[in-house]
Amino acid sequence: MTAIKNGIQSVTGFFSTRPGKIAFYVVLALFTLLMPVYFQSVGNAFMVRIFALVGIYVLLALGLNIVVGYAGLLNLGYIAFYAVGAYAGMNLGFLMQELLMGLGFLGEKPENWSYWALLPFAAVPGAVAGIMIGGPVLRLRGDYLAIVTLGFGEIVRIAITNNIGGITNGASGLPAIGQRVAPVAGQEWARLNLSSGNFIFSKDLYWYYIIVALVLFAVLVITRLDNSRLGRAWVAMREDEVAAASVGVNILTTKLWAFALGAAWGGIAGHTYAYWVGFISPESFNFMESVLVVCMVVLGGMGSIPGTILGAVIITAAPEVIRAMAASPAFSGILTAEQASLVGDYRFLIFGGLMVVMMAIRPQGILPSKRRARELHPVDEKVLAQENQQLWEAEHKHNTDSDIL
């Protein structure tokens, strides 16, 4: 027992040292970048797709984290912004194809550039939707805001189902017959230049790297935001609106910024999803999706970027991984094929149970943000003192080290 404990401690100890951290990040980066290459090379396109799907949800969760984690506003209709982004991306994409084909100077198939041409603007429809819903209702307190955003999410979904304005093609989804989403520029080039032997640099792999790049960009932007004046205003507001307002934080615009920026990432994720999958229909944007994104943020740790990413990875991949594990050769001796498919059917049941257990063990999330962890345990003086001690030690460690040396 002690041996195991010591072993674990030495491992965690290693990862908290500087070279350990670097090693951890290098392994993580290699895993993220190369795992899909491995799966593709063994012809397992399914896993590549799961990786890309996880990436899309990471983007969504990071966006929602701005609203829920930083600004403390519970949004239960976040998927609406994702939907707005997806539908706007598709429809504008068809226009953009026409336009680019008219211009015709972007190479052989100019229409292929519509995804890239729209990417800088992909955030705009989401942000506009965010401001439209946010404006009138931000005065509401906590849970009332939650239900209003829930209502908004449903309104968007139903409007899409009813083919509002004749642009969503109702339940049949986009593209409608006669329309087509052009493959994205660069894909063909990547396939020709990066494929080797049996390995094909597939469409899914190409999209996976686009999504990874977007996630990295999102992490960069959001970290900068968190440390900005606006980020501090969010924290102040989340802690105490009245106090924040009295020291000069404009509550309404601060909330509106959180809503708009969060929604903007939803829009980007939606635009990318639409082009990647090449087909969107209202079923993909239901209430349960919104709930799952909230779960990702809370399970991972509100206000913490690594936590949010981890939450998204776990929640998106868990049901699929449970299913795949049961079917994998490792279990083939233990489970019959029938039992394995049964486990597949039980995946959501197991998943639901795991959520309860996770929350009971770590209510603050798996990787909580340090700042929030302290705020959330105001009663727990002991923990607070301990954490302060740790922080103090961490900050002064460098000095003591040099003293000894």
Next chain:
Amino acid sequence: MSVAKSKRLFAVIAMLTMLAMVVTACGGDNGADNGDGATGDLVEVKIGVSSPFTGDVAALGLGIRNGAQLAIEEVAPELEELGISLSMLAVDDAADPRTGVNAANQMVSDSAVVGIVGHLNSGVSIPASEVYNQAGVVQVSPASTNPALTLQGFENVFRVCTIDTVQGSFAAEYAYDELGLMSVAVIDDSTAYGEGLAAEFAAAFEAKGGEVVSTDKIQVKDVDFTALVTKINGASPDFIYFGGMYTEGALISKQAKEAGFEGPLMGGDGLYTQQFVDIAGAANAEGDFATSIGLPLSEQPKGQEFQAMFEERFPGETIEAYDTYGYDAAMVIIEAIKAVAADLGVDELTTVAGKQAIIEAVAATDFEGVTGAVAFDENGDTTNKAVTPYVVRDGAWISYTD
């Protein structure tokens, strides 16, 4: 970058990947065996079956799986003699487009899968068909009736069921000419299937000279239609046409009759299941109509045979609307496998060329299935355009032949 250099790069990448796998202790956790696909002397060949096994329309999806399973188990011994070990890879699509696309990728990732029986919903089949097209694997849908599916220009996409246009206009003609019903309230369930069917019906019914007094949309999973049927009652049309599945259709029938509506409810193949009568209640469902593709089981050439087989293999289960289509769809692929095995040899079956040959063999299909003669036109639609009207009498669907 030179070729040699890029090869070296990939060797490095592969090595690092292996390392990453060891470090994270993550095996290739998807059950894709990408090996040579041979077990003993037999060549392992799989048919993928994907339809909803969970969720609202699981009854129909499981029926498809049952049908396909019957076909595969029936021919397995025969194929074993040819040196083929045939099995089924069944993956749930939960009637959801995204899960369906994942399921499609999961199936085509397994190189032993040479053909797909799926999906139930047109909304799932359409996005999934692109995956099959890219992978060069044949797809035979037993139940996706939206015309758009086969109009995408994919040579690998087929279906053994009739399209909505045929069913919708048949129902309109039938109601107007045969049943003498002049006015209708049209409802659809806001799905690709229901919307397409209802629109097709309404257009055909108006073209005939009938009157469409109202068109409404409902949402799947809704249960309260009392307000809607009360409104329809006020306009007193001769009957209600519903484009959608039995889950909602049965409730509309029940609530309409209880609110005093006297005409029948009519719908497409989505209503043609005993569940419809059970949910609506026999008294309420009495006199309701449904059109379904193909001939009734009792009149199908091999209907009795199928029923006997089904009851032996799945005692206690009922035959749902698409079971026979699932069976025929699997048979189409099996026939193609046999043809290709004879032409190119069993070892070629799971190669790219073999899968392409299977697509071509499916296109040339011509055999007598349970649902009738199975052959495909240039789009991949079945040439069997038979539609049968059914009516509820004494708590059960019977073919309306009087």
Next chain:
Amino acid sequence: MSVEFGIIGQQLVNGLTLGGMYALLALGYTLVYGILLMINFAHAEMFMFGAYVGLFTLQGLSRIEFFTSSGPALLLLYVLTFLIAMVVTGILGVIIERFAYRPLRHAPRLAPLISAIGVSLFLQNAALLWISSRSIPFPVLFEVRTFRIAGANISSMQILIIVTTILLMLVLDTFVSRTRLGRAMRATSQDRDAAGLMGVDINRVIALTFFIGPALGGAAGIFSGMYYGNIKYNMGFIPGIKSFTAAVIGGIGNLRGAMLGGFLLGLLESLAAAYISTGYKDVIAFAILIVVLIFKPGGLLGESVAEKV
């Protein structure tokens, strides 16, 4: 004119029936919120669970010949079915609170929400896997008559549901406002810590809340089964969202508000479906919610209190 009038009347009754079920379910949301300030997402599954327990009880008891032999015996059968289903669902509620929520009582505010979603997923899939993925017909053992009142067709089932719903609410209202336990509940919802100091057993009050809410939700589930004639593993989801909306419209935490909100939402939905658009009826319901909250941020009967006092 009279036909039109009759149809409006019928629509109102349709709306009240639907609203009655919403109101019963909304009470559970509002009770829990009032005391723990949490949105109990798993409450929707109580609706489903109650309906299944009701179905099995009804099937089991109706095998005993006595219960189907005469009118009063049949009535007894239904009363027993309701009682058993309500008690069993209530016990499930208490168990869920004990194991899923109590460990989280001092956790961050959103943690119980996630736990509740987990419970909801678990229960829904349990029903799907262990009972059936299909709709199960819910038998009605008595004859449903349709009365024609002033041009409106009103079924005896609708009258039964509306009347029983109102009765259950009156009982709850009396319980909360007149009894000692009710007073303890009110005290706990006002200030949990202070109530504890005054000698109220907080855990017991919370357990009681988690008994009453699910019991009422379970009753609503049986009504839904009887009224629509079938039940399904995911039947709780939509009524759950709607009832939560109803509770908020009425002012969450306020019992009478939940009742008012439930009936109001049912009526609005029916009228919107009838006179505006079936496709957009939910949009209209939610739009009204937003408008209500903009003008009365605490809901119709709720007090607008500041976030922190």
